[in-house]
Amino acid sequence: MITFLKQYFKDIYQAISSLLKGMKLTGYYFTHHKEIITQQYPDNKSTLVLPERFRGEVVMLHDENNEHACTGCSACELACPNGTIKIINKFEVNAEGKKKKAIDAFVYHLELCTMCNLCIVACPTDAIKMAQTFEHSVFDRSLLTKQLNKPNSKLREGVE
């Protein structure tokens, strides 16, 4: 009987103290609601700061001479788990009369991309990276298939 009563009141005490603990936490949140984590997205468009590791889409880096670092090795194409990247190569004849492999089109299907970052890791020459853009909605699905190398861009000198 005594042990039963002991257990009974212990249960009540534990229940009340744990409930009060929960209420203390939510009460803290209620009084500190100004420390919000929610982004006021369309309003703060101009001051929006995204986290450093945010992945929006794959882009190819071009310098001011319209040159990129993609050798067309297709390591990214092999690394991609769901066939997002398709690299179409061509052979250019350079000044010394040698044939050299270069990319014709770096085709990127944004609609298939899961932003897994494996292509960026796989790239031996750091030619591609993840951009922070995220407003990707379009009215036609075909618009999501992109060619990442700019027209008439060339492989940068010295990149093998």
Added chain:
Amino acid sequence: MLRLENISSFIHTSLSNHLSETSVLLLEMTIIALAAITLFALLGLILVLMERKVSAWIQIRLGPNRVGPKGIFQTAADTLKLVLKEGFVPDGADKFLYKLAPFVVMIIAMILLAPIAFAKNFAIWDLNIGVFFITAISSVSVIGILMAGWASNNQYSLLGAMRSGAQIISYEISAGMAILSIVVLTGSLQISDIVASQSNGWWLFKGHIPALIAFVIYIIAVTAETNRAPFDMAEAESELTGGFHTEYAGMRFALFFLAEYINIFIVCAIGATLFLGGWMPFHIGNWEAFNHIMDYIPSSIWFLSKTFFLIFVIMWFRWTFPRLRIDQLLQLEWKYLLPISLFNLLLITLIAIKGWHF
């Protein structure tokens, strides 16, 4: 100074000067009905917005903030949407009961408004069995819920309604015990007497620890009686897709939704009247200056602020505690709240007989 009792007596005298007694009574009843409906509409708008804001702030969100400044017109826009929605009746439903149920729930909430003292000398009907009237009428509201659940011809609705019935009948007892403890201390069932007995201090403070226990039990029991989380077994969105109002849409659903908030307001108003002194200002012993400043605040403000404080506490519960299972719910009532409240009532009676309260 503009006081609610002055307004009501002004209306009464100016009507009595021109009209016969019967027509005055009829006119005053119409005015009261209109005022009650207006109060309900306003309360619905305010409490729903308050609930959404409180829940948002507790979850570190922002809550509604688009319609109007800081989102204050959000609930008005929601109401407009609900009014415009089609109110259909499902096939196989008991049409008459289906249509009647929301009104039953709503009218019972409206009747409960009668004995509540909103300000000094300002109550619709200060009858001598006020507290008993409230407990008696509030237990009828389960019929509306059972009616809705049965008439919908839907197994989820029926389950929700049955759970609600079991729950309300169970928790009625401990709520009654908690109310009874204050009746024992006051020695009267009349609301105005109960408020007057707290002029030198609220029962929550005057009645020592047993009054505090009664207050806690009352809050837990009325949270269950109004079908609020953590006791919202009647709705139980995750199990019963909405419980007794699964089949309801449009304005009929809005009436259930409104009745929930009105019921919260009423039980909090009663809690404030019984334990927190109703419209009585907060006084501390012999601090004359402090007491005088407190007296200057209108009694209606005191009543409303106490009520809204209790409403906030109940909302705080909702957004903090996880929902109980139905067996845990009944276990809590029959194995914990009922024995404790019975023993507590005994203690309170001892205090009242010996005159140990302040």
